[in-house]
Amino acid sequence: MVLTIGARESKLSQVQVAEVMSCLPEVEYQPLWIKTVGDRDLKTPLGPMGKTDFFTREIDEALLNGGCRVAVHSAKDLPDPLPKGLKMVALTKGVDPSDVLVMPKGMTLETLPKGARIGSSSPRRDRVIHRLRPDLICHSIRGGVDSRLTQLDRGDFDGLVCAEAALIRLGETARNRIVLPGGNTPLQGRLAILAREGDQEMETLFSSVDIREKGKVLHLGLSVPHSPNGIHHPLIKTLPRPFKTFDIERAFVDLPEYTHLIFTSKVGAAVFIDCISCYGFSLDDLKGKEVIVVGQATKRLLEEKGVRVSRVAEEETQEGVIKMLSIENFEEAYVLLPQSSLARPHLAQWLGMRRVRYQQCTLYETHTLVPKKKLDLTCFDKIVFTSPSTVDAFKKVYNSFPKGVKAEAVGPITRRHLNLTLSQND
Missing domain, CATH: 3.40.190.10 (Periplasmic binding protein-like II)
Structure with a gap:
């Protein structure tokens, strides 16, 4: 078998393909060098791109259409989510991510x-x-x-x-x-190998270079995991509040006056979009406003709805927003904070300390989702917590954490809450 590999035609990409295949010296391969839109368009700044397919689109299309058997990408360039019909079959250890x-x-x-x-x-x-x-x-x-x-x-x-x-x-x-000091782009220095979904032969072939954990992982948040060994076991659910309540109406009456909208969650952004029409507004009424978000997923959701996002906090927390806005001139600002009933107060407190005019608007509530049947947690190698509310829900449903199972938290706030909860159970 001669393996056809799709990849960008750049010098660096060619070295990356050779790096991957050096781990499989017995496999004969034929590269298919492809120029992507990101290679052709040398004028568009990369900053606003986020997790798009700017450097992968044409390669992934060739893979889906049968032009190649696998694709090799810089893992940091992968779109999120991956194109339907494709699957990551391996993620390499990579080299220095600095x-x-x-x-x-x-x-x-x-x-x-x-x-x-x-x-x-x-x-x-x-x-x-x-x-x-x-x-x-x-x-x-x-x-x-x-x-x-x-x-x-x-x-x-x-x-x-x-x-x-x-x-x-x-x-x-x-x-x-x-x-340079500080964090780096996630997955920088690593390479990702994609194949078509269901191509078990490619999964087996590249399993030796895949550094991802092979054990069973339990995900407790709202999002379905992409990993093949991930089990989705949501322990929380979000419920929009009735839109025609006094506090929500008070916040939306001032919509034309707001200069800034700050979304700290994807759910908050989604409920906000649903709520707009209830008060006679449309997305056009958001034009000209600074829309600031936490997380690329929130940015994607808003932009798919037609809302232009001005900035994304590098650190996906309220503290990340505060750090990003620390030198902002808010003298004439009026800020709306669409949020959860469980939202932390830090951002609102910071705006108050800066004497910035703002409105909080609680649009949804987060509740524990009690499963019909509890799982045997000892069957899993790792449990992933995506928010403090998943930690609280886990404690309510399962009471104690199983011995010998790794606990992983997404983000510093969740990690802090998880560590505190685990220490209280010791």
Whole structure:
């Protein structure tokens, strides 16, 4: 069998395919190099792209249409959700996920000239640079990493922010660079292999390079897990409040006046959209307002409905929103906070301390969902908690945590609440 592999035609992508297949030396393969819309469009900034198919669309279409048997992608470029009919059959261990600042030989962060031009491809990287040197000026840069390095070498930029993984794979580790502090893009440095759903032969073939946990994982939140070994066991449900209540009406009467809408959950955004028409408004009435969200899933939902999202908090918490808005001028602002009955008070308290005019609007409630039949939790290797409410619901339904089973929390707030709950049970 000659395995046909779809991938981007860039130099880095070709190295990535060779890296994957070096783990399967007995397999003969034929690459299918494809230019994606992200390779052709070198003008659109990457910052607003989020988890879209900008760098994967044409490759995944070829895979679905039978043009190739598998596709190899940078895992960080994968859209969420994956296209219907495709499945990730392997995720590699990858290489160093750090971001680095590459500079000309002999230059340091301290000796870069004032106002130096830094090539960057995301607002997150821009913020890291500005924290280190507020006077540096970040400019959007596009093209493959090898092309970006060429732009640096010919003096178009004084520095370049890129992934250390790309330098390793391109053999550019002799470059003068420093590792940047802070978090990195999720899955940076790792490679994902996609195949068509039901292609058991490819799942088996690439199982040796797949570093994902093979044990059974129990997911307690609202979303259905994508992993093949994940079991969905929701212990919470959300219920919209009656829209024609005094407090909701009071909040919506002022809709034309709000300058900012801040959504801290996907559910809150969905219920808000449903509620708008009850008060005679439409999505057009949101135009011109700053729409700020927590999480790419919330951003996707709103944009699918036709709402333009201005900014997404890097850290998916209220604290992440506060950090992002800490230098914002709110002198003339009027903020609406659509939220859950269980919403934490931190963001509202921060707005109050800043003397910002705001309205809270509780649109939905979160309740424990008691299953008809309890599961034998010892059959699972890991239990995933997606919110503090899933932790509370688990305690209410199951009372105690099973020994020998790993507990995983999504996000720092859930982790803190889970650790506190587990410590109380010890």
